[in-house]
Each structure stands twice: as C-alpha cells, then as structure tokens.
Amino acid sequence: MNEVIQQEPDTTVPARSIQTGLRQIIAFPLTLMMLSFAWIVLIASGTSLIIQRILPGTNTPLKALGAVFVAVCVVIGYKAFKRWVERGPDTELPLKGLLPELGAGLAIGALLFSFMTGVVALLGGFEVLGLRGAGQIWSMLALAVISGTIEETLFRGILFRHLETMLGSWSALALTSALFGAGHIFNPDATWFAAFAIAVEAGILLGAAYMLTRRLWLAIGIHAAWNFTQGWVFSVPVSGGDAPLGLLITRRIGPDWLTGGDFGLEASAVAMVVATLAGVVMLVRVVKRGGTRPPMWIKRVVPPTETPVRLA
Numbered sequence: 377m378n379e380v381i382q383q384e385p386d387t388t389v390p391a392r393s394i395q396t397g398l399r400q401i402i403a404f405p406l407t408l409m410m411l412s413f414a415w416i417v418l419i420a421s422g423t424s425l426i427i428q429r430i431l432p433g434t435n436t437p438l439k440a441l442g443a444v445f446v447a448v449c450v451v452i453g454y455k456a457f458k459r460w461v462e463r464g465p466d467t468e469l470p471l472k473g474l475l476p477e478l479g480a481g482l483a484i485g486a487l488l489f490s491f492m493t494g495v496v497a498l499l500g501g502f503e504v505l506g507l508r509g510a511g512q513i514w515s516m517l518a519l520a521v522i523s524g525t526i527e528e529t530l531f532r533g534i535l536f537r538h539l540e541t542m543l544g545s546w547s548a549l550a551l552t553s554a555l556f557g558a559g560h561i562f563n564p565d566a567t568w569f570a571a572f573a574i575a576v577e578a579g580i581l582l583g584a585a586y587m588l589t590r591r592l593w594l595a596i597g598i599h600a601a602w603n604f605t606q607g608w609v610f611s612v613p614v615s616g617g618d619a620p621l622g623l624l625i626t627r628r629i630g631p632d633w634l635t636g637g638d639f640g641l642e643a644s645a646v647a648m649v650v651a652t653l654a655g656v657v658m659l660v661r662v663v664k665r666g667g668t669r670p671p672m673w674i675k676r677v678v679p680p681t682e683t684p685v686r687l688a
Contacts, residue, residue: 402461405672409538412457413530419453420446420526435515443518447525454529468533468592477589481597484654488581488598489605492650493612493641501634502641504624508611511621516608523614524600531556532586532595545587545668553579563616565638573636573643574615577651578602584658587667606641613640 401407427442455466496502531552540548557575560566578599585595607614611622616639628635636643662668 403463405538405541408462409534411461412454412534412538415457416450416453416526416529416534420450423449424522435512437514440514440517440521443521447521450525450529454533467590468537469529470591473589473591473593477591477593478597481585481594481599482601483597484594485598485601486605486609488651488654489602489641489647490609492644492647493606493610495646495650496628496634496641496644499630499634499646501628501630501644502610503627503629505627506625508621508623508625511608511611511623513608513623516604516614516620516622519607519614520600520604523603524596527556528582528586528592528596528599532582533592536583536586540669542672544671544674547671549580549583549587552583556582560615563639564618565613565616567637567639567643569632570616570636570639570643573645573648577642577648577655580659581651581655584655584662587662588658590667602642610641612636613638615640615642 402411423446427439427446431438431442433439451469454469458464458466458468493502497504535555536548536552539551543551553575556579557571557573560574561568561571563570582595582599585598586592588594603614606612607620608622609624611619611624611626612628613619619640628641632643633645635641636647641647
C-alpha cells in the first residue's frame, strides 16, 4: 500500500511581492513628502556648509555665485528624487518654463514690494533720506537666491504638492501657509503678528503662484525679488534682524502695524493687504480654470480647461 506524502505549504513570500509592498509604501504621498523634505534639507545644508568653508566673507560676488551653486544643487537634487525615487515626471522645475516664469515672478515680487512701500510712505511710515550706492548688494542677492529656491522647493514643491494630493488644494494651502508663518517665528525680532502676516500674505501669494502654473519658477521669482527689493533697494530688515545697507538710505517711523516694527515692512498691515490681494487674484484665476484638486478619497474628474498657465 502506497503511502501518501503530504507536503508542507510554502509560506515564503516571493521577493517580488516584498519589493511591490515596499514600493507602495515609498510611493504613498506622506512617505514621499518626508523623504524628499529630508533629502532637500540635507542637500541645502551640506552645500551651504561647503560654500561657507571655502568662500569666507558675506558681501562678495563669489558669495552670490556660491548661493547660485547651492540653488542649482537643490534643483538637481529635486529632479533626481522625482526621477529615481518618486518616479514621476519633472513638472515642477522644467527648464522650459524657467526664463519666462522666473522673469515674471521677479517682476511681480519687486513691483508688489515697491507698491506696498509706496503706500506706507504715503501714510507717513517710511522715508527715503538719500542714496547710499551698492551697499550689501552681493549678500542680499545671495539671500534672495537661497531663500527663494530652497524655501519654495520645500514648502510648495514638496509640502504643498503632497498635502494637496492627500487633503486637497484648500487644506494644503491653509496648512502650508500656517507652517510657512510658523517657520518665521524663530527669526530675530519676530512677533506672533509678524508670523501671522507672513502666513497670510506669503503663504497665499506663493501657494497661488504654484497652483496657477503648477511649476515653481513663478513662486521662486516672487519670493526672491520680494526679499531682494526689501533688503537691498529699500534697506529694510528681511524677516527680522538688522537693517541691511542697501541702495537707499531709509527710515521707518510710526506704529508697528504700519511699519512692521523691527521685523520689517513685510510684517506691516499694508504688506498683508497688498500681497494677500495679489494672491487672491491668482486664486480666482485658478478656480475659474478648474485648477483646484479634491482630497485623495474623492474621485477627481479633470475638467478639459485645467491646464497650467503659461506666461509666455
């Protein structure tokens, strides 16, 4: 009589299944958000440290070139992460939109801050006393390049984009605006009102700039030009600290709600109104084009009119 030999069931998990499961975990928006945020912070801090070591001094052309080097490394690092980790197309920093959208952003940022400063001057809170000259132009240029590129990559390219995928456009806009404002509370001479002003004016304006084009160049240009104009052109503190030596010799007089106090004009109620209105105008255009997105648990129907805005 033949014996029947029973084989034990194979309980081993195929390697392909493990790889698929791991890939699903990595591809989840929250995972991608944390990994890419840490990756860009690592690149930005590492390259900045290298530049500080090999290029001492603060107000030299080499310092500005060093800032450009850091910004380029951040852009390349973002592109590399999108391609090899996220495995998605490079839609946020395509070279095709660099010149027209970056140029438009630079113009918008400079004009917005200049207009706001003019309003404060008309209200008696700002005076131009004379012309200084070049001043700290190179350090202000370096600051503008670094802050515009790194902060927009982190807050709009990473945080906003993945939060939008998970929670929808409006929740992403609210959360990134709050985080952006909170990130400035530790700056020198910061107040809770200054952080609130940054959250409202910059959070909405820069978030809307990204939503309008679905690329980062416009937001980077606005951010960089806003900081450069206030720091170098009008010699106003950039998000707190000492007033830099800029092109114009200026002084701010009057109540903090008008002048922004020691934090700078961007904490002024005037700046909050002007920049926020500009952001709302962009948001209206986004909504009209069907550019908002629902949370991930709601099935999304893409309208035929939703296409990123091209500025050229």
